[in-house]
Amino acid sequence: MIEIKNVKKSFGTKEVLKGVNAVFEKGKINIIIGASGSGKTVLQKCMVGLLKIDSGEILFDGRDFVTMSSEDKKLLRQQLGMLFQGAALFDSMTVEQNVMFPLDMFTDWERKEKLDRVNFVLERVDLKGSNSKRPDELSGGMKKRVGIARAIVLKPKYLFVDEPNSGLDPRTSRLIDTLIHDITKENNITTVVNSHDMNSVMEIGENILYLDQGRNGWSGTSKDVLFSKHENLNNFIFASEFFRDARDMRILEVKGLIEDERDMEKILREGLKSSGSDPSS
Amino acid sequence: MKLFSSFGQYLLMLRGTIRKPENSKMYWKEFMHQSVEIGYGSLGIVVIISIFMGAVSAVQTAYQLVSPLIPKETIALIVRDTVILEFAPTLICIVLAGVVGSKIASELGNMRVSEQIDALEIMGINTKSYLVAPKVLGALLTIPLLVIISMVLGIYGGRLASSLGELVAADAFDRGLQSGFVIKNVYIGLAKAYTFAFIISSVSSYFGYYVRGGALEIGRASTAAVITSCVMILIADYAIAYLFL
Ligand SMILES: Nc1ncnc2c1ncn2[C@@H]1O[C@H](COP(=O)(O)OP(=O)(O)O)[C@@H](O)[C@H]1O
Ligand SMILES: [Mg+2]
Numbered sequence: 279m280i281e282i283k284n285v286k287k288s289f290g291t292k293e294v295l296k297g298v299n300a301v302f303e304k305g306k307i308n309i310i311i312g313a314s315g316s317g318k319t320v321l322q323k324c325m326v327g328l329l330k331i332d333s334g335e336i337l338f339d340g341r342d343f344v345t346m347s348s349e350d351k352k353l354l355r356q357q358l359g360m361l362f363q364g365a366a367l368f369d370s371m372t373v374e375q376n377v378m379f380p381l382d383m384f385t386d387w388e389r390k391e392k393l394d395r396v397n398f399v400l401e402r403v404d405l406k407g408s409n410s411k412r413p414d415e416l417s418g419g420m421k422k423r424v425g426i427a428r429a430i431v432l433k434p435k436y437l438f439v440d441e442p443n444s445g446l447d448p449r450t451s452r453l454i455d456t457l458i459h460d461i462t463k464e465n466n467i468t469t470v471v472n473s474h475d476m477n478s479v480m481e482i483g484e485n486i487l488y489l490d491q492g493r494n495g496w497s498g499t500s501k502d503v504l505f506s507k508h509e510n511l512n513n514f515i516f517a518s519e520f521f522r523d524a525r526d527m528r529i530l531e532v533k534g535l536i537e538d539e540r541d542m543e544k545i546l547r548e549g550l551k552s553s554g555s556d557p558s559s
Numbered sequence: 560m561k562l563f564s565s566f567g568q569y570l571l572m573l574r575g576t577i578r579k580p581e582n583s584k585m586y587w588k589e590f591m592h593q594s595v596e597i598g599y600g601s602l603g604i605v606v607i608i609s610i611f612m613g614a615v616s617a618v619q620t621a622y623q624l625v626s627p628l629i630p631k632e633t634i635a636l637i638v639r640d641t642v643i644l645e646f647a648p649t650l651i652c653i654v655l656a657g658v659v660g661s662k663i664a665s666e667l668g669n670m671r672v673s674e675q676i677d678a679l680e681i682m683g684i685n686t687k688s689y690l691v692a693p694k695v696l697g698a699l700l701t702i703p704l705l706v707i708i709s710m711v712l713g714i715y716g717g718r719l720a721s722s723l724g725e726l727v728a729a730d731a732f733d734r735g736l737q738s739g740f741v742i743k744n745v746y747i748g749l750a751k752a753y754t755f756a757f758i759i760s761s762v763s764s765y766f767g768y769y770v771r772g773g774a775l776e777i778g779r780a781s782t783a784a785v786i787t788s789c790v791m792i793l794i795a796d797y798a799i800a801y802l803f804l
Contacts, residue, residue: 323677326681327680327681328677328680328681351683352581352683353683354683355681355682355683356682356683358681359681360678360681362674362677362678363674364673364674366673366674366675366677366678367675368670368675368678369669369673369675379682380682382582382584382585383581383582383585383682383684384581384582384682384683428678
């Protein structure tokens with residue numbers, strides 16, 4: 279579990295994070311959503327220590343990352359995995375060398391042992407046999423998958439993912455989402471994902487934090503997010519007419535099925551299946 | 560003002576390189592890799608430039624030495640001393656500032672812009688020491704070696720030009736080479752080589768490491784790295800000449 283308390287960060291006179299509070303639960307996909315420029319990347323970079331916060335606390339299972347000794351920080355960092363927006367693969371190295379790099383640096387395993395682990399994670403991200411490829415030979419989706427493999431090779435407790443779907447087609451995006459979801463569940467990782475893609479949010483999101491220009495806008499579960507009364511959040515989610523219409527249609531549809539309108543929200547939230555009248559099934 | 564804060568940042572970067580390696584084997588590997596990149600990668604251009612600069616200095620010295628009172632062997636002696644003291648260290652390092660400096664700056668700049676440096680930091684690696692120190696040490700190992708090669712080839716180029724152009728016969732040239740030789744000049748030449756090697760590698764690393772932005776800034780950073788290295792080399796050259804000659 280990661281907890282952040284009143285985190286503030288400015289660049290010069292520009293205040294980017296204006297006191298953010300959040301709890302990111304273990305074994306869950308915690309998604310930070312918000313418009314471009316709302317501070318998602320800055321928040322994540324603060325959490326992993328790439329940027330220094332001006333004030334506040336960042337607690338990894340109760341231990342404050344900011345005030346920790348540099349030795350402890352180093353150890354904690356070996357438990358962090360991060361998938362960067364552009365994958366950030368080392369382009370002078372092959373796929374295998376990229377994924378093996380953390381093992382080379384931080385373990386004293388035999389080569390055979392390291393290779394087994396590398397092949398295991400590569401297979402996990404569906405890239406078996408791509409060991410000797412170079413990053414520039416890979417498609418965007420493959421790069422992300424190598425990035426995931428490298429991030430999880432040391433079995434991290436915390437996984438940070440910045441915009442996993444940027445630059446990917448919808449199908450590849452869903453594959454990457456699924457991979458992040460499954461890996462989180464299999465290894466009981468505390469996963470924090472930055473996204474502005476509502477598809478991901480609805481698909482894999484569990485806890486949602488909406489950043490509104492560097493402030494906590496709204497937080498809750500992905501089931502609640504569509505029904506929030508937060509105006510900016512609604513404008514963000516329903517930026518496309520299509521989604522707004524789709525929601526309204528759905529509401530009308532449900533309205534026709536029930537007598538008491540007050541149940542509507544509950545039914546939508548819990549899914550139509552549980553009420554036994556899902557028209558799409 | 561900006562100059563001072565940049566210089567401060569440069570010094571901080573250098574201080575940051577002095578850390579205990581997370582894994583000495585990996586650092587050693589990186590050092591070897593950089594030595595090959597910097598040293599072996601520039602060998603070809605050093606060979607070509609050295610031979611020609613020796614040849615040109617022989618021809619020009621002969622052209623200026625018109626007095627019949629001065630023996631022709633003197634050409635060899637002048638070629639030897641200018642090559643060892645100035646041409647081999649300074650000219651070669653100015654060229655290396657372009658070749659090696661732009662390579663270092665653009666390599667690090669690309670790593671910065673594509674977040675590879677951040678990826679290393681996240682893993683808990685001190686990127687200043689992992690990325691910069693091997694480059695500086697690799698340059699300190701190989702650039703003086705290149706300068707020694709250049710000294711030898713420069714003198715050889717002068718000898719070749721002298722006999723081809725019938726300026727001085729080869730045996731007279733060899734006699735001239737041996738007369739009035741002071742080993743101190745070689746030491747000064749090497750002192751320059753070490754100084755310039757440090758300037759090239761650390762200044763270019765600085766410009767690459769702190770790039771912000773995109774591809775355009777990488778290009779700008781490597782140009783700035785080359786220009787700054789060259790200017791600093793010339794200033795240091797003057798300082799060393801002033802102090803030791
Ligand atoms: N290193 C920096 N220096 C100055 N301003 C920055 C820096 N990094 C980010 N910002 C600013 O912080 C704001 C939030 O950026 P970011 O976190 O990247 O947004 P998001 O990821 O939500 O799209 C932006 O206005 C951006 O210009
Ligand atoms: Mg971002």
